[in-house]
Structure formats: structure tokens, C-alpha cells
Amino acid sequence: MLSVLINERSGKTPMPANKFNGHTDLGIGIGLRTTHYQQILDEKPAVDWLEIISENFMVDGGRPLEILDAVLEHYPVIQHGVSLYIGSCDPLNKEYLKKLKALTHRTKAPFISDHLCWGSVDGESSHDLLPIPYTFEAVIHTAERIRAVQDYLEIPFCIENVSSYAEFNASEMTEWQFLSEVSERADCGILLDVNNIYVSAFNHDFNSYDYLHNIPLQRVAQIHLAGHSKFEKYILDTHDAPVKDEVWQIYAELIEHIGKTNTLLEWDASIPPFETVHKEALKANLILEAKAKRLSKSA
């Protein structure tokens, strides 16, 4: 009977805005990285918003919080976590959640996010974002944990699709069905990483647009863009280069359906100067403006 959980969506119908999509559009942001701290603090460059890695600031005091407070004086900040491991079977880490909640009070982020993955066993962390077996049991398990986290934090929580390089024989549904069922059952938002869709589509031989057209797009509160590295038989999600054309095309299709939505460029290795990262992120404006023009012509 659990198969009633599967709810294929018709695809090209525009999705209505809801509490996750539309009400907190901050514009186009970039990830706050240590190499750019000084420039951001000194020059306060014009960027719509910054995303922080929550764990870097879940400390009791000192330099990280001084920097964060200075940044918060000038920029909206959204928190993105990397070690909640929401799909793991370990009990939720109460101490971690307590620190995470304290940080949300500091940043006043409109929502926070972490990955739809697992990564710890018996308290030992893999420090990797590992894909979950896409089973009905895992849907229920993961959604229950997201609800518990969201209730405790008292702000909307978004799950991000990860890139992956292996799949489980035990899976009973596609990745996009899994993302859909978890987010609907948990009533949470989605941080849709468009590059991760493309990377996993290549690695596992599915169509990125099948993914895009069969998830609850009204739940997308934020979008991630990033560069990747293509090898002969696989793509690695390296975050060390400009966004590839194919990924921009998926982004354009997404924007066609959901309109202007918080968009963030991730650049985490071989990080170039701030201006280069920001310029790459602002390319998203070309797509957003093209959509706005089409809308005004048809009005």
C-alpha cells in the first residue's frame, strides 16, 4: 500500500507560489568563503545576499562570530548545513540542533537548508554527503526526521538534492520521486541544486528534465548553481569552475516554471577573486530578465 506515496506529476503546468517559493526572494547570492572575508568587510561589495556554511559559525564566540556579525550588518544571510545527515539512522544530535537554532536567532535567516543524504553511523561521521537508498522505508524515516528538525528550529527547512556516483539496488523509486515524497510528507522546502541534477543525470543515465518536471516545484525556495568537471565516464561535482551551458539551460527551464527565486552560486575550490565569482552568479540575471521581458510582452 505504500506505493500510494508515489505521485507522478504532470510536468509543464506552472506551479502556484506558496510559503516556500516567492515570499523570500533575496536575489542572487554567493557563498561566503574565507578568502573573501577581508574584501567583503572592507569594501562591502554590492551582492544581494550571502550563504554561510552553518557549521563554520556554530561556535561560542571568537573571530568567526565577529566576522558573521559584521557581515550581518550589511547583508542578508541564509544558512546552509553540511552535517545534519538527515537520512542517517543515528538519533538526531540534540547538541548540534541546539547550536544550529542559536545561530538562526543570530542570522535571522528566513529558512535554512541541509542535504538529502546520510553520512554518519554510531556517531562517526563520514564527512561525505552520501545518497540514500530510495525506498519507502527511507521516505518515512527521513520525512519524520525533517519534521522533528523543522518543529524544533521553528523556521522553514529545505532539503537539497545531492550529486551522486553510486546507486542502491534496494531503491524502489527514482531520485526525483524520493525527493518529492520526502518533501511532501515532511512539508518542507527544497533547495534545488541544478548542477547536482545534471551531474547525477549523467552519472546514472537519466534525463535532467524528467527530474525537473516531476518534483513539487512550488516547494523550491532556493536554487544552487555550480561548476563541475567532466571525465570520460562520469562527472564530478567539483565547484571549481564556471557554470556549464547545459546547467544554465536547466536553470532557465526551472525559472520558466517558478519565476525569480533565491539563486546562489557555489564556488568552493580554486576560488577566484570575489568579482569573478559574483560576475558568474550575476549571469543568472540574463535568464531572469529574459523571462520578465516575455511576461511583459504577453501581458
Ligand SMILES: [Fe+2]
Ligand atoms: Fe549545492
